[in-house]
Amino acid sequence: MQEYIVQAGDTLSNIARRFLGANGDWREIARINNITNPVSLQIGQRLLIPNPATPPIAQNPEVAMVRNTLQGVHPPNKIAISFTTVGSDLIANLLNTGQQERFAKTKDLGLYRFGIFKLRDFIIYGSGLLQQLQMSPSEINVMLVTSANEGSLDAINTWDNQYLSFGIFQWTLGSAGQAGELPALLSNLKRRYPTEFQYYFGQFGVDTISMDGVTGWLSLNGKQLVNAADKNIMRQPIWALRFAIAGMDALVQSVQVLHAVSRLDQFYFRPSQTLQGFALSQLLTSEFAVALLLDHHVNRPSHVIGCVADAIARSGLTAAQIAQGSGDNEALIIQNYLILRETYGGANAMTKSRERAESIRNAIATGNLSPQRFSFRSNRQVRV
Known part of the structure; x- marks a missing residue:
């Protein structure tokens, strides 16, 4: 359950559309909150909102395996994945090789992954990429120490009300009806390294729209992800794995660092x-x-x-x-x-x-x- 505080102009129908994806779902909100008169909402009233159903996961969905850009190793094919859960561990099964990876832990509505790629290590092996992006030594120093208080380059979170968070600063998809910072990061990647964007995200239907450089929206197969029902698809393990794999790529990592320091412009x-x-x-x-x-x-x-x-x-x-x-x-x-x-x-x-x-x-x-x-x-x- 989520909690929502009624604002001026709210109706049960538009609240249902925002959080559950359809006006007609207002009846479920009314039932849960014992509302007998649907026009009796009061500003400041607290409502419990049911969590939208997660769309079914496609059978054996595919991921693009990480490229080793620095060594020029680019795997040619996508790999089909299935998932199993052992306790709180989420395991990705690579169907063509039989390999298994414990890549995340389940929690509440989704999962989390702390990640294994640290910025302090990337500063060493990816220093040439940061120089190509014209980052100054001072900017690199600042990023190195601030990221210690944040996440890893391949960190993922899909369990809270932001639906999907990614990377060293945990850029988010945004809450229901709200723009998020994650689309701006992906837009930066698309502009600087379009081939990598297409490889990790575009070929699976992801694009960025309505950007202002700071926040924006993702689209999936041409549909803008705005309300809870739309964004909830990003809680699926396959999307967490796709983002985690992208976070292991050195070019994607370099854009994360550049995008993080560009926050100073704000x-x-x-x-x-x-x-x-x-x-x-x-x-x-x-x-x-x-x-x-x-x-x-x-x-x-x-x-x-x-x-x-x-x-x-x-x-x-x-x-x-x-x-x-x-x-x-x-x-x-x-x-x-x-x-x-x-x-x-x-x-x-x-x-x-x-x-x-x-x-x-x-x-x-x-x-x-x-x-x-x-x-x-x-x-x-x-x-x-």
Whole structure:
């Protein structure tokens, strides 16, 4: 069951269409919530919504096996798959070879996979690809330490209300009726490496539409996935396996890293009236600061600007003084910011803020991150 709070303009019919895929399913919502008058909804009313049925899985669906791009090894054929479950382990059976892989664990409505491909390893074996994508050493440093608080390159989650999440920053398909960040990642892959996009996704009917560079929609066989009934198909194990396999490809991995660091374009380089007309890039300029801000934005994107503004106010300085000042001023703002972000947003404050900050701070001691003012250098202006 899901819970939904009635908003202005809602009817049982449009709620049913959004979550279950058909207007006529309003009767099931009414039954579960003991509603006798379907026009009696009240704003703020809490409704229990049944989970939509998962579409049947095609018999022996196929996957495209991972390409070893760096060594030029490209398997020629798709492979048919069946699935079995042993306890909570989901096992993929490769029907042409008899090989079995425990690739995920079941949970609630779907499954999860922590993954085995870590960004710290990719930074070594995929460094040439990152240079081709014109990522700066600073951007790579920041990604390396922030990803330690997130997932693996082949991580998957299909059990929660986002239907499917993928990769180091767990980009999501989006909740019912909402756009998600995962389509933007796939759009980036399609633009930079169209052959890989077609191999891992396009040949199975996946495409991206209605993109703004940040969020968007997936389509499957020409149908845009919007409501719960449409998106629920992505909970099927075959889609989790297809995404996990794509996450093992070095080119897909390189686009993940580039797409992750491009998140800074959403908030770090943009002037904000909340910051007295300055951009964060004019105020907090060390690799350490950028890593903290990016980590916060992945976890609570709407909190970052306001939390920094409160830290500035607490310091007794103006944004102009910080922009023109020394590293000591930046260090003071960071100190205040880290204190404030532990509780900023109240009950919805950043998850494990102190632990995540300590993980990033440890990268200074190991020489993987610089705390010096102006140490962060971005190549965003030279990337196409």
